[in-house]
Amino acid sequence: MTARQHDSSVYEHIQGEERFQELKRRFRSWAFPMTAAFLAWYLLYVVLSAWARDFMGTKVFGNINVALIFGLLQFVSTFLIAWAYSRYAEKKLDPVADEIRHEAEGTTE
Template sequence: MSDDKRATGTVYERFQASDEFQELKRRFRRFAFPMTAAFLAWYLLYVVLSGWARDFMGVKLFSSANIALVFGLLQFVSTFAIAWLYARHAERKLDPLADKVRGGVETEAAAERRDDLGKAEDPR
């Protein structure tokens, strides 16, 4: 982190403004927002089809299973798939950068605590 960013605010405010933290937020948002939109669209499609395309959703596929049942089960499958994709994304793209940011925050916070203790003990 540059010296000009060390001058103002708390440790957390300075790191929040850092390039590393901003990149971490960008990486998270690049995954989370599109995936959330896609899942909500998929869920809305299921709800809309269930409400207004009953004939289509009632089509038997095999035995007593119809399209509605399969779509409903696919909601669970897609939820687990998204969770798995997010875990993979976090492990590869987010965690290394988050570890770096956390290490910097912890180091700087510890240094500030030492400085504060030193000032409190200094009788001048």
């Protein structure tokens, strides 16, 4: 058996393990809803910009209108989601991923 075949069988074995499946489940349970929420938020911005021009053009103060505020909030929400994901990954994903990686490295050596 070549080293490449051995590595392949190790990864196939890991993929079938319960811990790896749990890791995927944890990732998906956070990433999919957050992605859907962000896309809905972004779509709301686009739809309001296209069909609620009067509302989006409403001046809040000075030359700042609702559209500009919503646009800036897109950036804010992106950074907040990235920050929240890094915290989630650090607590819920990284420990399990580290265990799996260390086991794989020990198996392949």
